Amino acid sequence: MSDFELNPFYELIINDLVNRKYSVVDTFFSPKEIELLRANLKLKRELQSFKKAAIGNNDGQQIVEEIRGDSILWLDEEHPDEVEQMYFDRVNDFIQYMNRTCYLGLQGGEFHYACYPKGTFYKRHLDVFHTDTRRTLSMVLYLNDEDWTPAYGGQLALFLKNEQGVEYEEIVHALPGRLVIFDSKIIEHEVKLVNQPRYSITGWIKTR
Ligand code: OGA
Ligand code: MN
Secondary structure: OOOOOOOHHHHHHHHHHHHHOEEEEOOOOOHHHHHHHHHHHHHHHHHOOOEEOOEOOOOOOEOOOOOEOOEEEEOOOOOOOHHHHHHHHHHHHHHHHHHHHHOOOEEEEEEEEEEEOOOOOEEEEOOOEOOEOOEEEEEEEEOOOOOOOHHHEOOEEEEEEOOOOOEEEEEEOOOOOOEEEEEOOOOEEEEOOEOOOEEEEEEEEEEO
16 A cells, blocks of 8 residues: 555545535635745735736737736746745645546646736636646635735635526635635636735646
8 A cells, every 4th residue: 555645634625626616725824824925925026026917828918907907926936935935835735635636637837926906806707728728726825914804805706506507606705815726627707896905826737
């Protein structure tokens, strides 16, 4: 037998993903780690230029603020700082676990910091491109300030179907430390109007 050890926390996430294609957890990272990641994002925001996020991929990128108003900075896995290294270590541990238990053939990912200024949003969309379907799991980690409240808006809405096939919106508040993982190929979603600067690391775990 192998030395494989079940991880009950990962199992919860995987159960959610299998049963309903999304999972919301608040303890993937510790409060201390969230604090470090938030401080890192704010530092990068001062030192490096976030760019207005575009829609589409290599075949044609466009900035369309009527669709998407966030600014982003991609993390560089080849040259991470100490805090980003911690982030990648944790995500890669989860990827490794998924590959040993679910045979999804996941192979790393791509991740960016995101900042939504007040007054912005991201209209309903799917995260996969027509010409590149490697994105498999979407991961959003909220790094908002500790005093974040639902009144600040910026909820993530997941468009799901009930047993009768009727569509409904599952609303997820962007609480600091919250991690949302969902099936990139199936779940359409949107970011509601933001009333307070909204911070996250968003990314995608991909297949070969
Ligand atoms: C995205 C996205 C959701 C969120 O960046 O593609 O849908 O809650 N983000 O920030
Ligand atoms: Mn998205």
